[in-house]
Amino acid sequence: MLKIKKFKIFREFGILVALFAMVIIFTALNPIYISFNNIIDIIQQSAINGLIAIGITFAILTAGIDLSVGSTLAIVIVVVGKFLTSGLNPIIAIFIGILIGFLLGVFNGLLITKLKIQPFVATLGTMSVYRGIAYVITGGWPVLNMPRDFRNLVSGRVFNIIPIPIFILIGFAIITHILLNHTRFGTYVYSIGGNEEATRLSGVNVEKNKVLAYGLVGVGAALAALVLLARLGTGEPTAGQGYELDAIAAAAIGGTSLAGGKGSVLGTFLGAILLSALKVGLIVTGVDTFWQFIATGSIIIIAVYLEHVQSQLYKK
Amino acid sequence: MSDQEIIQFNNVTKVFPGVKALDKVSFKINKGEVHALLGENGAGKSTLLNILHGVYQGYEGKVLIKNDVIKFGNPHEAIQFGISKVHQEVSLIPELTVGQNITLNYEPKKKLLIDYDKMHEEANKILDKLHCNFRSKDLVKNLSIGEMQMISIAKALFHDAKVISLDEPTASLTSSETETLFRIIRELKANGITIIYVSHRLEEIFKIADKATVLRDGKFIRTFDVEDTTKDELIKSMVGRDVSSFAKRNKPRRFSEEVVLEINNLTLEPHFKDISFKLRKGEILGFAGLVGAKRTDVVRTIFGADHKDEGEIIVHGNNVDIKSPLDGLENGIGLIPENRKTQGFVKNLNNANNIGLACLENFKDLIFLDHEEKIENSKVFIDKINLKPKDPLYLTRELSGGNQQKVVLAKWLSTNVDIFIFDEPTKGVDVGAKQEIYKLLEDLVAQGKSIIMVSSELPEVIGMSDRIVVMKEGRLTKILDYKEFSEEKIMHYAMEGTDVEDKEV
Numbered sequence: 001m002l003k004i005k006k007f008k009i010f011r012e013f014g015i016l017v018a019l020f021a022m023v024i025i026f027t028a029l030n031p032i033y034i035s036f037n038n039i040i041d042i043i044q045q046s047a048i049n050g051l052i053a054i055g056i057t058f059a060i061l062t063a064g065i066d067l068s069v070g071s072t073l074a075i076v077i078v079v080v081g082k083f084l085t086s087g088l089n090p091i092i093a094i095f096i097g098i099l100i101g102f103l104l105g106v107f108n109g110l111l112i113t114k115l116k117i118q119p120f121v122a123t124l125g126t127m128s129v130y131r132g133i134a135y136v137i138t139g140g141w142p143v144l145n146m147p148r149d150f151r152n153l154v155s156g157r158v159f160n161i162i163p164i165p166i167f168i169l170i171g172f173a174i175i176t177h178i179l180l181n182h183t184r185f186g187t188y189v190y191s192i193g194g195n196e197e198a199t200r201l202s203g204v205n206v207e208k209n210k211v212l213a214y215g216l217v218g219v220g221a222a223l224a225a226l227v228l229l230a231r232l233g234t235g236e237p238t239a240g241q242g243y244e245l246d247a248i249a250a251a252a253i254g255g256t257s258l259a260g261g262k263g264s265v266l267g268t269f270l271g272a273i274l275l276s277a278l279k280v281g282l283i284v285t286g287v288d289t290f291w292q293f294i295a296t297g298s299i300i301i302i303a304v305y306l307e308h309v310q311s312q313l314y315k316k
Numbered sequence: 317m318s319d320q321e322i323i324q325f326n327n328v329t330k331v332f333p334g335v336k337a338l339d340k341v342s343f344k345i346n347k348g349e350v351h352a353l354l355g356e357n358g359a360g361k362s363t364l365l366n367i368l369h370g371v372y373q374g375y376e377g378k379v380l381i382k383n384d385v386i387k388f389g390n391p392h393e394a395i396q397f398g399i400s401k402v403h404q405e406v407s408l409i410p411e412l413t414v415g416q417n418i419t420l421n422y423e424p425k426k427k428l429l430i431d432y433d434k435m436h437e438e439a440n441k442i443l444d445k446l447h448c449n450f451r452s453k454d455l456v457k458n459l460s461i462g463e464m465q466m467i468s469i470a471k472a473l474f475h476d477a478k479v480i481s482l483d484e485p486t487a488s489l490t491s492s493e494t495e496t497l498f499r500i501i502r503e504l505k506a507n508g509i510t511i512i513y514v515s516h517r518l519e520e521i522f523k524i525a526d527k528a529t530v531l532r533d534g535k536f537i538r539t540f541d542v543e544d545t546t547k548d549e550l551i552k553s554m555v556g557r558d559v560s561s562f563a564k565r566n567k568p569r570r571f572s573e574e575v576v577l578e579i580n581n582l583t584l585e586p587h588f589k590d591i592s593f594k595l596r597k598g599e600i601l602g603f604a605g606l607v608g609a610k611r612t613d614v615v616r617t618i619f620g621a622d623h624k625d626e627g628e629i630i631v632h633g634n635n636v637d638i639k640s641p642l643d644g645l646e647n648g649i650g651l652i653p654e655n656r657k658t659q660g661f662v663k664n665l666n667n668a669n670n671i672g673l674a675c676l677e678n679f680k681d682l683i684f685l686d687h688e689e690k691i692e693n694s695k696v697f698i699d700k701i702n703l704k705p706k707d708p709l710y711l712t713r714e715l716s717g718g719n720q721q722k723v724v725l726a727k728w729l730s731t732n733v734d735i736f737i738f739d740e741p742t743k744g745v746d747v748g749a750k751q752e753i754y755k756l757l758e759d760l761v762a763q764g765k766s767i768i769m770v771s772s773e774l775p776e777v778i779g780m781s782d783r784i785v786v787m788k789e790g791r792l793t794k795i796l797d798y799k800e801f802s803e804e805k806i807m808h809y810a811m812e813g814t815d816v817e818d819k820e821v
């Protein structure tokens with residue numbers, strides 16, 4: 001039905017409007033905000049959170065959650081870091097990193113589907129286990145001195161202008177968008193989140209599709225890990241702490257329902273951009289760090305409230 | 317407005333995106349009468365009730381109660397005003413006691429704390445009035461659906477209800493529970509309480525209702541005095557044409573001797589034990605029994621929704637181990653479940669996706685899903701089941717109850733399974749749609765498909781089946797051939813289970 005389609009687009013349109021409003025306000029306060037470099041900066045800053053958030057959206061859509069993304073990121077960082085410093089070809093190292101992320105996600109998925117542990121609890125557990133593994137691998141020390149060629153490959157700039165992480169983010173967004181909207185897997189993800197029992201009774205292999213969804217969360221975290229590793233040049237086993245919260249926030253702002261079944265890649269993508277636009281804006285306009293926390297939290301609550309108001313309006 | 321009128325609807329119109337659910341509906345309801353609300357699926361019955369009960373605020377026209385125009389902001393205001401509703405999907409909190417559920421939000425207090433003694437005392441008083449044999453301190457989760465419905469009525473009485481409406485209350489009740497409900501409705505009526513009663517079972521209307529208002533396509537058609545009308549007249553005004561209300565076979569029987577499904581000693585403790593029967597090609601095999609006979613558990617196990625403990629499931633001569641619905645589907649078995657909300661459709665998907673959900677692999681071009689083809693496919697089945705509205709992109713949850721049931725049917729019709737298991741296929745569907753579903757069953761067997769049909773409506777199993785399996789408390793007590801069908805026989809095996817003459821066979 002036309003009306004319903006319009007409504008869906010409207011949701012993402014709402015975030016765009018909020019984004020523009022924010023840009024106008026910050027620009028009025030400090031014109032540097034709208035400069036090309038600053039905009040590039042905003043998008044680049046959103047890359048890490050955006051990659052994780054897009055991944056986590058898949059878990060949330062199935063009515064689950066993945067709290068272990070930050071720790072997954074840490075493992076990928078230190079393992080890939082170790083391989084790189086021991087001279088492995090960067091391309092191969094990148095593939096290994098993505099594979100590790102996928103497998104760690106799959107492991108979460110298996111805990112949830114085979115052992116029937118609730119996603120929140122299962123990934124709360126692996127959040128700690130994965131973090132511990134990252135420490136064990138390096139003995140607690142950071143992995144230093146990433147080779148230049150790897151750093152240029154992942155976080156260099158195309159034509160010296162546009163940072164590569166932006167392409168990685170957009171590329172991942174496009175692929176996952178297609179997965180979600182144009183494959184059976186995508187339909188199943190939505191339908192598992194909407195009514196798992198009815199989906200199972202329709203002869204759908206719910207377990208397999210859930211495990212794949214969590215695998216995808218791991219891939220998002222692994223891509224974020226590669227970007228972070230390349231940008232910093234060192235791999236800390238402490239990396240990524242608290243990243244799950246920013247990722248969930250981006251998804252929620254983007255209209256993903258934590259009850260499952262509702263949300264989109266585009267929404268989460270815009271949610272991540274909005275969050276980093278806000279953070280950069282607060283810095284550019286010289287807002288006190290303490291107030292930055294308050295502003296960020298308020299935006300999350302307001303965005304989700306507006307979403308609620310809007311869906312009520314639609315009901316009537 | 318005269319003294320005896322309590323509710324008056326005045327040009328009530330309600331528009332949802334794309335549908336006019338109610339179109340200038342005007343009629344009145346008298347105090348202390350049982351007023352039935354009739355109409356096809358999607359006629360607007362539930363919508364009208366939702367307006368009366370404050371669920372929807374945005375509508376045109378007026379609702380008057382005792383001469384005052386009312387506009388409730390939410391269902392709570394309506395309840396406090398004495399307008400209560402007994403939901404079809406019982407909305408109670410299972411982990412709380414009966415008393416806590418009845419007094420929820422209005423618990424008697426002693427200073428700041430809840431006065432539990434008083435709560436249970438008050439609740440028990442109401443339960444006594446309703447002749448309930450459970451007590452205020454019982455946990456709701458241990459009660460049957462019928463008992464839960466009594467709690468909803470008790471809740472209404474706790475709030476001094478003047479008007480109680482019941483939306484398809486008997487759809488999941490046993491026949492004895494239904495009788496109890498009717499007795500209570502009569503008592504409420506004797507106490508001056510007005511009852512609004514929605515049901516697709518017309519026999520019930522003649523047992524219980526004084527007046528019957530018919531809606532069709534959101535429009536008011538007529539209010540009948542039940543005494544002065546007939547079933548056929550009611551049906552005609554609901555559907556707009558003559559429709560039979562009987563379940564009967566119109567085509568010659570089709571079954572062959574070829575066995576498509578053989579069940580041997582199927583057991584799932586503690587539900588059922590030693591179930592054995594054969595399903596023949598082109599046969600409609602009915603399953604009869606009282607509620608609690610575990611018919612649903614048996615068919616769920618055959619399909620793979622539950623996993624058997626012991627026994628054999630032989631499909632087309634192959635002994636298969638069906639562990640999941642996916643296995644069932646791959647062996648050509650489909651189950652249309654009893655509870656459409658929790659098991660049938662997915663609430664955030666549109667009709668095309670819900671209909672295509674069990675066979676998405678058919679709409680593939682390379683790895684991508686072909687949305688166009690999926691929508692085209694759903695259109696074919698939307699036509700076949702005569703869905704209202706006929707829109708593949710409509711969200712299934714926004715359809716009326718009966719139309720949601722049709723979507724679940726369509727999902728399985730669009731797969732290529734050849735053994736269909738229907739669990740209460742006509743639950744909540746209107747008379748016209750019932751006939752369409754019966755015709756559909758006959759079409760399926762005419763195409764050489766085979767059907768197992770669980771139904772609690774005796775006329776339906778008797779009218780449609782070629783043979784009937786009767787169950788009692790998890791045991792198969794008898795298989796009857798269509799030549800020997802009778803309500804008495806079925807009830808005998810469903811209740812007694814014994815069979816003296818056949819024992820030695």
Ligand SMILES: Nc1ncnc2c1ncn2[C@@H]1O[C@H](COP(=O)(O)OP(=O)(O)OP(=O)(O)O)[C@@H](O)[C@H]1O
Nearest residue numbers: 332337357358359360361362363714715716717718
């Ligand atoms: N929330 C909603 N959003 C959009 N359309 C709706 C919504 N609720 C009901 N409708 C539409 O309004 C019409 C009337 O629905 P209603 O539920 O009142 O029918 P009903 O008479 O109760 O039918 P049934 O016997 O099947 O329960 C239907 O066409 C339905 O699709």
Ligand SMILES: [Mg+2]
Nearest residue numbers: 361362716717
């Ligand atoms: Mg209804």
